[in-house]
Amino acid sequence: MPNSQKSQKTKLLIVDDSNNNRTAISYWLDEENYEILHAADGISALRIIDAFIPDIILLDYNLPGIDGIEVCQRVRANKKLPFIPIIMMSSFAPEASIMALEQGADEFIVMPVMPSELKSRLRAMLRLKQAVSESTELTKENRKLQDLDKIKSNFISKVSHELKTPLQSILGYSDILKEGLQGELSYPQKLMIKQIREAGEQLLNLITQLLDFESIEKGNLVISPEICYIENIFSYISQVMNPIAIKRNINLSFVLENKNIQLQSDRMIIQKILLNIVSNSIKFSSENSLVTVSAKESDSEYIEIQIHDQGIGISKSNIAYIFDKFWQGDDSITRAHGGLGIGLTLVKNLTAILGGHIAVDSNPNKGSTFKVILPKEFKQSTPTIIEDYSLQNAS
Numbered sequence: 001m002p003n004s005q006k007s008q009k010t011k012l013l014i015v016d017d018s019n020n021n022r023t024a025i026s027y028w029l030d031e032e033n034y035e036i037l038h039a040a041d042g043i044s045a046l047r048i049i050d051a052f053i054p055d056i057i058l059l060d061y062n063l064p065g066i067d068g069i070e071v072c073q074r075v076r077a078n079k080k081l082p083f084i085p086i087i088m089m090s091s092f093a094p095e096a097s098i099m100a101l102e103q104g105a106d107e108f109i110v111m112p113v114m115p116s117e118l119k120s121r122l123r124a125m126l127r128l129k130q131a132v133s134e135s136t137e138l139t140k141e142n143r144k145l146q147d148l149d150k151i152k153s154n155f156i157s158k159v160s161h162e163l164k165t166p167l168q169s170i171l172g173y174s175d176i177l178k179e180g181l182q183g184e185l186s187y188p189q190k191l192m193i194k195q196i197r198e199a200g201e202q203l204l205n206l207i208t209q210l211l212d213f214e215s216i217e218k219g220n221l222v223i224s225p226e227i228c229y230i231e232n233i234f235s236y237i238s239q240v241m242n243p244i245a246i247k248r249n250i251n252l253s254f255v256l257e258n259k260n261i262q263l264q265s266d267r268m269i270i271q272k273i274l275l276n277i278v279s280n281s282i283k284f285s286s287e288n289s290l291v292t293v294s295a296k297e298s299d300s301e302y303i304e305i306q307i308h309d310q311g312i313g314i315s316k317s318n319i320a321y322i323f324d325k326f327w328q329g330d331d332s333i334t335r336a337h338g339g340l341g342i343g344l345t346l347v348k349n350l351t352a353i354l355g356g357h358i359a360v361d362s363n364p365n366k367g368s369t370f371k372v373i374l375p376k377e378f379k380q381s382t383p384t385i386i387e388d389y390s391l392q393n394a395s
Contacts, residue, residue: 009035010126013054015045015071016089017064021111025058028115029122042066046074054084056125061090061100069103076104083132085125089113153214160210167207171200212272213342216349223266223353225378230261230295230303233270237293241278249287252278255294263303263376265354270374273350274305276343277370281309285367298373302356305372314362322360323348347372355379 012034014022019040026036037054039045042063048054057075061068072086087107088100097108106128107121176182178193185193215221234254245252274293281291289310298304314322323344351358355375362368 009033010056011035011037011052011054012056012058012122013037013039013045013048013052014058015039015042015063015068016058016060017041017062018060021060025118028118032119032122040064042068042071045071049075049081049084050078053081055129056122057084057086058122059086059088059105061088061092061096069099072100072104083129083136085129087121087125153217156210157214160207160214164204164207164211167200167204171197171204174200209276209342209346212350213346216346216353221353223378223380224268225264225266228263228265228267228270230263230305231256231259233267233274234293234295236271237274237278240275241282244279245282245291248282248285250282250285251288251290252282253290253292255292257294257296261295261297261303263374263378265374265378269350269354273347273372274307276347277307277372280343281307281311281368281370285309285311297376301376303374303376305374306369307372308367308369310367313364313366313368314360315364319360319362323358 010033012029014025014036016022016025017040022038022040026038029036037048037052039048042065045057045059045063049057059068059071063071068088068090072088075081075084075086085106086104087109088096088105089109089111090096090100091111093108093110097110100108107125109118109121174193174197177185178190178197212221234256238252238254242252278291278293285291291307291309293305293307295303295305348358351372351374355378356373358373359371360368361371
């Protein structure tokens, strides 16, 4: 028990060439939870600090040999030491106090000092030490998390690249078999090939998402602005998504306020944005419901594209997180519909890269409306990723 109590005590180093001062301070703190160390000069103090690493130091300004200022400077210069609060003491003020604080002391006491004031100052410095220690630990943990995130991203990138090549071969050979180039297949065999093809395309889409996500995070995404007509983009989205919508008995409708709506932007990126959102809308909609994709010029500088569905919607408690990386709301929904939880994160970042922003308005069991706002003219100076984005909650 005595050893346990001793280990819990705060190590206090008193550095003063006056034995009377050291004795008096020790007496005042006798009932406090301190393990008190003594040093009569600066050299002795530095040796004790290296050997025992005190939790807090009471340091006399004037010392024989090297003075308190130099002791303070050496302590602060020693990167092997943790943060140690230093309270410097002197009867010379204010000049001494200014010098002490500028050279690394955390507090200054004008001697003589009342015991109650000394105790309060010590407690304040220990609170400071605790706060600094907690902050340091958080910084270390954040660095560990960042390192782990890099390792994870590199692993995902490598695995995705390694998977993509053989998967494309599988899809290529399935097409050869489906077309009967290696001999006519029976009807059951054709159904199997179709299932292989659909599963392969689904996996390829996930891999492509991961690779796109990696390119954005590393700042390697190449932007190729061109004049794009929204009508042509909608036509492409319709060709890709209509077969999926028909298979799920969902009506997919495209509405244009003006067929001549155009913008200067990256057509491929816009298509990826819309494909992700429309795919989600179809995925989370019930049979015989409607998914509407519309576009209009919101003003002279921006175009607004809306994707509205009548699906399961998003709860208010989850709506703030849907754009977060790898976030998925409900395990049962994830199991039923699949996905990695990066589609909407990809959408948010791609929209930001084009200088736009995205908003969502949703209610559970009443559907969702995603609004993608894009500038009519892409500017190369647009930030790579904009972390802030607009979220609108339905009342």
